[in-house]
Amino acid sequence: xxxxxxxxxxxxxxxxxxxxxxxxxxxxxxxxxxxxxxxxxxxxxxxxxxxxxxxxxxxxxxxxxxxxxxxxxxxxxxxxxxxxxxxxxxxxxxxxxxxxxxxxxxxxxxxxxxxxxxxxxxxxxxxxxxxxxxxxxxxxxxxxxxxxxxxxxxxxxxxxxxxxxxxxxxxxxxxxxxxxxxxxxxxxxxxxxxxxxxxxxxxxxxxxxxxxxxxxxxxxxxxxxxxxxxxxxxxxxxxxxxxxxxxxxxxxxxxxxxxxxxxxxxxxxxxxxxxxxxxxxxxxxxxxxxxxxxxxxxxxxxxxxxxxxxxxxxxxxxxxxxxxxxxxxxxxxxxxxxxxxxxxxxxxxxxxxxxxxxxxxxxxxxxxxxxxxxxxxxxxxxxxxxxxxxxxxxxxxxxxxxxxxxxxxxxxxxxxxxxxxxxxxxxxxxxxxxxxxxxxxxxxxxxxxxxxxxxxx
RNA sequence: GUGGAUGUAGCUCAGUUGGUUAGAGCACUGGAUUGUGGUUCCAGGGGUCGUGGGUUCGAGUCCCAUCUUCCACCCCA
Numbered sequence: 001x002x003x004x005x006x007x008x009x010x011x012x013x014x015x016x017x018x019x020x021x022x023x024x025x026x027x028x029x030x031x032x033x034x035x036x037x038x039x040x041x042x043x044x045x046x047x048x049x050x051x052x053x054x055x056x057x058x059x060x061x062x063x064x065x066x067x068x069x070x071x072x073x074x075x076x077x078x079x080x081x082x083x084x085x086x087x088x089x090x091x092x093x094x095x096x097x098x099x100x101x102x103x104x105x106x107x108x109x110x111x112x113x114x115x116x117x118x119x120x121x122x123x124x125x126x127x128x129x130x131x132x133x134x135x136x137x138x139x140x141x142x143x144x145x146x147x148x149x150x151x152x153x154x155x156x157x158x159x160x161x162x163x164x165x166x167x168x169x170x171x172x173x174x175x176x177x178x179x180x181x182x183x184x185x186x187x188x189x190x191x192x193x194x195x196x197x198x199x200x201x202x203x204x205x206x207x208x209x210x211x212x213x214x215x216x217x218x219x220x221x222x223x224x225x226x227x228x229x230x231x232x233x234x235x236x237x238x239x240x241x242x243x244x245x246x247x248x249x250x251x252x253x254x255x256x257x258x259x260x261x262x263x264x265x266x267x268x269x270x271x272x273x274x275x276x277x278x279x280x281x282x283x284x285x286x287x288x289x290x291x292x293x294x295x296x297x298x299x300x301x302x303x304x305x306x307x308x309x310x311x312x313x314x315x316x317x318x319x320x321x322x323x324x325x326x327x328x329x330x331x332x333x334x335x336x337x338x339x340x341x342x343x344x345x346x347x348x349x350x351x352x353x354x355x356x357x358x359x360x361x362x363x364x365x366x367x368x369x370x371x372x373x374x375x376x377x378x379x380x381x382x383x384x385x386x387x388x389x390x391x392x393x394x395x396x397x398x399x400x401x402x403x404x405x406x407x408x409x410x411x412x413x414x415x416x417x418x419x420x421x422x423x424x425x426x427x428x429x430x431x432x433x434x435x436x437x438x439x440x441x442x443x444x445x446x447x448x449x450x451x452x453x454x455x456x457x
Numbered sequence: 458g459u460g461g462a463u464g465u466a467g468c469u470c471a472g473u474u475g476g477u478u479a480g481a482g483c484a485c486u487g488g489a490u491u492g493u494g495g496u497u498c499c500a501g502g503g504g505u506c507g508u509g510g511g512u513u514c515g516a517g518u519c520c521c522a523u524c525u526u527c528c529a530c531c532c533c534a
Binding site for chain 2: 063138297405420422
């Protein structure tokens with residue numbers, strides 16, 4: 001067999017021990033915050049039935065789903081004559097009925113409906129697992145990445161939204177990542193489309209508005225025109241796009257602008273109440289009412305969130321919102337949920353580039369016993385066990401190779417303490433303890449070893 | 458899915474208008490030092506030049522295709 005160059009699929013990554021220590025620091029911090037707010041852990045399978053996934057993320061989302069080829073003779077049901085006339089899309093419907101999950105929210109909704117009789121509502125869960133998207137990789141964009149979701153379903157209270165903001169604030173405070181939390185409400189966007197006389201164009205409207213920060217006012221207006229929104233409607237939108245003022249002023253402005261839209265007024269009230277809660281919640285990060293925030297996922301119906309890092313531009317590092325009827329598609333209408341998702345990989349990128357990883361999490365190196373041969377190594381085993389029981393991580397070099405080689409290994413592993421027990425030491429029942437940072441070494445009795453090692457560490 | 462850039466040793470990169478056997482630094486292995494690392498010195502191993510075609514007497518170098526990575530669009534964590 002010809003040797004092949006080892007590689008991994010496009011957009012996926014290996015994580016080295018050094019990277020894993022840092023990633024785990026992020027995961028543990030997030031999980032800790034989730035737990036202290038009363039959320040419970042949940043996991044779902046990497047793959048879902050394709051019928052569960054399709055149609056939940058919009059047309060673009062469907063395109064980005066990874067499909068899993070059926071097992072067995074999956075072409076048997078297709079007439080060979082029909083094949084040439086079939087495009088990849090329709091063929092895919094016949095030969096794939098499973099797909100990798102695209103996010104954690106839809107599988108969660110599926111879980112809630114499927115287990116509705118076992119669940120006590122309001123149900124609060126968190127879920128930290130990878131998701132897959134067949135997107136083209138780019139800066140901060142991967143085909144396999146981890147999401148850390150917190151959701152609560154079965155409650156329409158805006159206190160849930162406020163709690164999620166608190167969680168976002170606390171996570172990034174603990175990770176020492178500077179952020180701005182942007183908040184909007186889909187009902188506001190629907191209301192705008194309504195008062196502009198283009199209620200069916202809400203999606204086009206939001207896609208264009210969302211780009212304001214990126215492409216500027218002129219280009220947004222151009223895009224609105226291209227998307228078939230009449231000039232007089234665009235004219236009504238201009239004050240929104242150019243609005244300067246604080247959150248309270250924005251709410252007052254909306255109340256005036258959206259007066260004729262029941263939906264719009266509902267959204268305005270929701271925002272007002274949420275910001276009221278936030279004022280009483282002692283939030284450290286900036287919470288900004290962003291009238292141009294849209295978010296592409298189809299299922300959001302109320303409050304929407306997005307978090308961006310202020311010290312490193314990489315797109316959003318956390319996002320989410322309220323979905324009023326996600327469970328309805330699975331046959332359980334009338335259950336409202338709200339949640340946010342932390343993008344662990346992007347948070348990692350931000351922390352790496354802004355040097356936010358604490359040194360302390362990196363230096364958990366063990367004590368190393370050198371291996372002088374079969375007999376000497378045998379005498380090390382009880383000492384090794386004693387150290388470990390004393391809570392000191394320790395290891396014995398497995399092969400009796402040259403001491404120089406073993407020392408070199410210790411050095412590269414950044415081992416702080418090396419213990420040498422050779423023929424000489426065995427005779428006196430002593431161990432030589434070497435401090436690798438100073439280079440100094442000292443002989444101690446086996447009984448004193450743990451204590452001595454501790455003093456050097 | 459659209460457009461642009463990229464690929465030479467494990468890593469970072471040289472490589473002339475196309476011309477012998479493709480180089481350097483770091484890393485690795487062995488030795489100076491038969492029980493002592495991080496410094497130094499000496500020696501050594503390692504590359505079908507991303508892959509597949511083509512042009513040419515001759516291709517790392519030119520052309521085409523394809524893949525990877527990166528960047529932008531779309532969309533998004």
